[in-house]
Amino acid sequence: MHENVVRVPAVAGTFYPSDPETLRHDIDSYLQSVAGIDKVPGSVIGLISPHAGYMYSGRVAAAAYSQLSGADYDYVLVISPSHHIYFQGASLYPSGDYQTPLGIIPLAKNLVQELLSKYSIFHYVPQAHRQEHALEVQLPFLQVVLPKFFLIPVVMGSQDWETATQMVEALETLLRGKRVLLVASSDLSHYHPYDEVVSLDSNILEAVNNNDSRALWNVVAGGKAEACGIGPMVAVMMLAAKLGATSARVVAYQNSGDVTGERGQVVGYMAAAIYR
Numbered sequence: 001m002h003e004n005v006v007r008v009p010a011v012a013g014t015f016y017p018s019d020p021e022t023l024r025h026d027i028d029s030y031l032q033s034v035a036g037i038d039k040v041p042g043s044v045i046g047l048i049s050p051h052a053g054y055m056y057s058g059r060v061a062a063a064a065y066s067q068l069s070g071a072d073y074d075y076v077l078v079i080s081p082s083h084h085i086y087f088q089g090a091s092l093y094p095s096g097d098y099q100t101p102l103g104i105i106p107l108a109k110n111l112v113q114e115l116l117s118k119y120s121i122f123h124y125v126p127q128a129h130r131q132e133h134a135l136e137v138q139l140p141f142l143q144v145v146l147p148k149f150f151l152i153p154v155v156m157g158s159q160d161w162e163t164a165t166q167m168v169e170a171l172e173t174l175l176r177g178k179r180v181l182l183v184a185s186s187d188l189s190h191y192h193p194y195d196e197v198v199s200l201d202s203n204i205l206e207a208v209n210n211n212d213s214r215a216l217w218n219v220v221a222g223g224k225a226e227a228c229g230i231g232p233m234v235a236v237m238m239l240a241a242k243l244g245a246t247s248a249r250v251v252a253y254q255n256s257g258d259v260t261g262e263r264g265q266v267v268g269y270m271a272a273a274i275y276r
């Protein structure tokens with residue numbers, strides 16, 4: 001067994017405020033700003049949410065999380081890409097709870113241990129979690145919109161179709177019949193001119209709206225679009241389908257140029273809900 005080491009925030013104070021009151025206030029105002037967005041017609045099984053600093057992508061993230069109002073889950077599985085280290089398979093944090101300025105999120109210890117002991121695709125790579133912002137920035141939103149939940153924190157090392165399918169097989173076996181929300185953390189095209197990013201990203205939006213994980217994979221693999229979390233997005237869409245999701249809808253899209261007015265080199269952000 002792993003010793004109990006709480007995973008402390010790595011990017012509080014940079015990607016989002018470290019002061020709990022300011023953080024909660026910011027998230028509330030992002031949620032307020034997207035209150036007019038229609039809710040998807042059904043129960044949400046999965047979300048896709050961006051992971052830039054909140055000043056850039058907070059409003060788009062809020063559009064994803066606002067879809068959960070009134071919902072309740074026992075578990076939340078967050079899958080993020082790895083930005084700091086490359087490794088095979090996927091890493092699961094087994095050592096303790098995750099902390100944010102808003103408090104402690106308990107780890108789903110039994111499920112995490114079961115995944116690590118039964119499936120070779122999952123292992124624990126400490127460096128994969130220590131500095132990873134893509135998983136961490138989802139958590140304060142979850143803490144604000146959900147009453148309580150146990151966390152399954154996954155950082156994906158090799159973002160290939162094979163890894164995604166093996167993860168999905170393992171997770172489906174474990175999560176079937178449980179009340180679980182799936183979250184994929186991904187930004188879209190990086191550092192192209194504004195119009196080029198909008199054009200590239202439109203291919204991703206189309207595949208997601210069609211709830212077609214294979215098409216989503218193909219547009220990125222074929223160079224027609226970019227997404228730093230293509231592995232997590234494909235895995236969550238495939239897993240959601242196996243857990244009963246029938247549709248997906250992009251609920252918000254913006255890029256950093258819409259926020260800053262700087263249109264020379266922008267990054268795309270999408271929020272989507274996958275539902276039954």
